[in-house]
Amino acid sequence: MAFSSGGGSGPMADINVTPLVDVMLVLLIIFMITVPMLSHKIKIDLPQPAPPPPVPPPPPPEPVNVSIKSSGQIFWNDQPVSEELLQAQLVLIGKKGSRPEDQPEVNIKPDRTAKYQIIATVMADAKNAGVIKIGFVAPQSE
Numbered sequence: 001m002a003f004s005s006g007g008g009s010g011p012m013a014d015i016n017v018t019p020l021v022d023v024m025l026v027l028l029i030i031f032m033i034t035v036p037m038l039s040h041k042i043k044i045d046l047p048q049p050a051p052p053p054p055v056p057p058p059p060p061p062e063p064v065n066v067s068i069k070s071s072g073q074i075f076w077n078d079q080p081v082s083e084e085l086l087q088a089q090l091v092l093i094g095k096k097g098s099r100p101e102d103q104p105e106v107n108i109k110p111d112r113t114a115k116y117q118i119i120a121t122v123m124a125d126a127k128n129a130g131v132i133k134i135g136f137v138a139p140q141s142e
Contacts (some may be wrong), residue, residue, distance in 0.1 A: 070114050
């Protein structure tokens with residue numbers, strides 16, 4: 001801010017900015033030198049967390065035993081069943097999931113003298129119901 005009267009003979013009050021600029025430049029240089037020193041990284045070896053233990057898989061479902069006697073009678077886990085009830089039970093197993101781990105294994109155990117037609121019908125019923133795991137148990141020698 002300059003105060004002057006029209007003639008120029010009076011005193012002029014101006015701020016001398018040269019020392020202000022010098023101080024600002026010195027502060028700028030000091031900050032430019034000290035800031036990289038403040039961001040120096042210190043390496044610390046921290047302990048790493050142990051990975052969580054793996055989750056054990058669920059136990060497999062109990063297998064189902066389908067016995068076929070020489071008389072043509074069919075047993076579901078040692079309980080006599082009709083062919084319609086067998087088909088309904090196989091459909092229930094087939095709907096338990098599309099993964100083999102979800103379904104119980106169906107073990108077919110025919111007698112030595114059982115008719116092949118009945119065994120083939122049971123296998124076809126299981127396949128049509130969507131059962132994935134079908135096994136055979138060798139007949140016992142009598």
